[in-house]
Amino acid sequence: MASQGLSSSSDKNCKVNFRERLLIIDSELGAKDVEQLKFLCRDFVSPKKLETCRSALDIFDLLLAAELLSEEDCFFLAELLYILDWKSLLKHLNYTKGQVESLLPTQRKVSLFRNLLYELSEDIVPENLQRMIFLLGDSIPKSPMTSLGLLSYLEKQGKIDEDNLTLLKDLCKKIVPKLVEKIEKYKGEKAAELVTLPVEKETESLYQAEEELFSRSDTTKFLTALQEEPCENEHTRSNGDRATNGALASVSMIPASVTLGASPNTLNSEASAKEVAVYKMNGKHRGHCVIVNNHKFTSASLSDRPGTNRDAESLMRVFQWLGFTVHKHDDVTHARMETVLQEQKSRPDHADGDCFVFCVLTHGRYEVYSSDGVPILIENILSHFTAQQCPGLTGKPKLFFIQACQGKAIQPSAPVEADAMNPEGTFPPLEYRIPIKADFLLGLSTVPGYLSFRHMEEGSWYIQSLCKRLKNLVLREDILSILTAVNRDVSLQADIHGIKKQMPQFANTLRKKVVFPVPPRALQW
Structure with a gap:
């Protein structure tokens, strides 16, 4: 019984220490960082919930609840910090810059598309942003917005997506030509990321070719x-x-009380937790x-x-x-x-x-x-x-x-x-x-x-x-x-x-x- 109490206390201290490290990371991040984190997380957490976040801690809570962040697996947060160029904070997650770079090819969660939009937003200075907004005319709200806000709005309205960057490319050509290179680089990386199949012609976009249902x-x-x-x-x-x-x-039809078929003892180990998370495919x-x-x-x-x-x-x-x-x-x-x-x-x-x-x-x-x-x-x-x-x-x-x-x-x-x-x-x-x-x-x-x-x-x-x-x-x-x-x-x-x-x-x-x-x-x- 004594050993069980000691184990429970140790687990609790681990969690406290992890939350303390998250608190340190939060203290280093400003309002702009929080907005960027919200943008990078929108494929994983409800945008409606993200809108209510006022600090990095609010975002961390959402990631913890969605099991995208934990003491045992904090790589997603490490990836986010790496993208935001806060490499000095990686040490609080027990990562180095080199370790993150080596793991990104196989473990990254943020899509190439979201990475691209973030990078473009960082390169659009206020003067060029105003020019883009002017070109877009009445299709854009008159309220002030950041470059990231503009790209988010275009995405939300369906004017751009991972397979359709025509509008964004046209804007960049006219206002910031050097950014076209990043868009072309993204297209190349996306093409390389996809595995070519014999089914390619059957499953390519339904919006192309004259004889198909309708054009893009x-x-x-x-x-x-x-x-x-x-x-x-x-x-x-x-x-x-x-x-x-x-x-x-x-x-989902699994009741909240279901424990995924694992006993409490099994769930105590990191290996068993990972086993529970994904069906075996071996x-x-x-x-x-x-x-x-x-x-x-x-x-x-x-x-x-x-x-x-x-x-x-x-x-x-x-x-x-x-x-x-x-x-x-x-x-x-x-x-x-x-x-x-x-x-x-x-x-x-x-x-x-x-x-x-x-x-x-x-x-x-x-x-x-x-x-x-x-x-x-x-x-x-x-x-x-x-x-x-x-x-x-x-x-x-x-x-x-x-x-x-x-x-x-x-x-x-x-x-x-x-x-x-x-x-x-x-x-x-x-x-x-x-x-x-x-x-x-x-x-x-x-x-x-x-x-x-x-x-x-x-x-x-x-x-x-x-x-x-x-x-x-x-x-x-x-x-x-x-x-x-x-x-x-x-x-x-x-x-x-x-x-x-x-x-x-x-x-x-x-x-x-x-x-x-x-x-x-x-x-x-």
């Missing part, structure tokens, strides 16, 4: 859509998931990915789905790249679907795999349709893979992605179709479709009651964005962060008339983060 210039009409503040899920935060922008579409094989791709339907009430083969091909290549064994089934009848589900849940090699993925591309409402027109409840598909039904997947992440309408269709103009059957009635909330079991994630291409759109040649908005974001972000983000980026992509799309919109949604009972390590052989592609 057309999207400027719709960039003001869905600018709501993100909603944070306290259950997710309490279970160690990072708070991410766009959490409105994520519904099995004999990554796992199986099943793709049900319904293109042609024998039911008179269901039309064919041109463009779905593009989605299926993109999913195949991305998940093969991630190390999965992919099984694609085309035009699956109700009987065949039951056979596929039975085969997959009975696979003995699930025990040696890391994860399981199941994708359904078809017509739907709150259920999905087989190629012979039989409705299949989504929750019935998922129920085949609970611990009771499929013991080999116990404790492993099971990811389901559904491209199908979730509500009543309207008659769209070509080349856009709706994956729906014109159903009537109400729709159960998304969370009711997931079994009340751990380790499930369900991603839907649209929210219940609404349409999901598919380009008849290039594939669906949702699946193409999912493949693109998996390819681009998998090296540095977990699956929930990736799906949040997909939500943003799809929410900003519209048909050529700017009328038809779509908002994906996902819900989960995940207990840890899902992070896919790309197989070494794939990194050489």
Whole structure:
């Protein structure tokens, strides 16, 4: 008992000492540093919460609550201080400048895009800032703003993002030409950061090429859509998931009292805490990915789905790249679907795999349709893979992605179709479709009651964005962060008339983060 008391006291002193070091760091940082920290953290903490921060300590509290900062892992704060050129403060986190520089290539969290905006803001002097504001005219508020404030405003309004720097580049060309070099350098670094895939042409921007749904210039009409503040899920935060922008579409179903399956003794060690945070991805094989791709339907009430083969091909290549064994089934009848589900849940090699993925591309409402027109409840598909039904997947992440309408269709103009059957009635909330079991994630291409759109040649908005974001972000983000980026992509799309919109949604009972390590052989592609 005495040793337990001593250990508890020692742990408490450690935490006090760590907070004392944070207090020292706070005392060195001024108001400008606080604003810059808020800007650099906006991809990880709700902007609404950051707005209320008046000191670095307020920001540190948010980072501690989101488990982005701790005594055991304070690298994110070290990275922030390094970016702000406060290298003298790194010693309070037990880092040196050289150590941070050596770890940044593999552990950095701040994106290249946010780094670029910060660097540009530092190089825009007040005189040049006023000139930029003058050129932008009435599109910018008349209230005084800093260079960082201007860039933040342009980003918030959707006028610039990581893939669209045209406006910013034009401003720099006219006012501060030397900054164009930094933008070009960013583009090169971003291109080098992305791993080239055979799927490149299938998953590149949906806003380019004349034959596609609409051009990049057309999207400027719709960039003001869905600018709501993100909603944070306290259950997710309490279970160690990072708070991410766009959490409105994520519904965590793990109660706040859940301890992630670890005993108090286990959680005392740093190694065990890290084990709890991320699902293991070091099995004999990554796992199986099943793709049900319904293109042609024998039911008179269901039309064919041109463009779905593009989605299926993109999913195949991305998940093969991630190390999965992919099984694609085309035009699956109700009987065949039951056979596929039975085969997959009975696979003995699930025990040696890391994860399981199941994708359904078809017509739907709150259920999905087989190629012979039989409705299949989504929750019935998922129920085949609970611990009771499929013991080999116990404790492993099971990811389901559904491209199908979730509500009543309207008659769209070509080349856009709706994956729906014109159903009537109400729709159960998304969370009711997931079994009340751990380790499930369900991603839907649209929210219940609404349409999901598919380009008849290039594939669906949702699946193409999912493949693109998996390819681009998998090296540095977990699956929930990736799906949040997909939500943003799809929410900003519209048909050529700017009328038809779509908002994906996902819900989960995940207990840890899902992070896919790309197989070494794939990194050489």
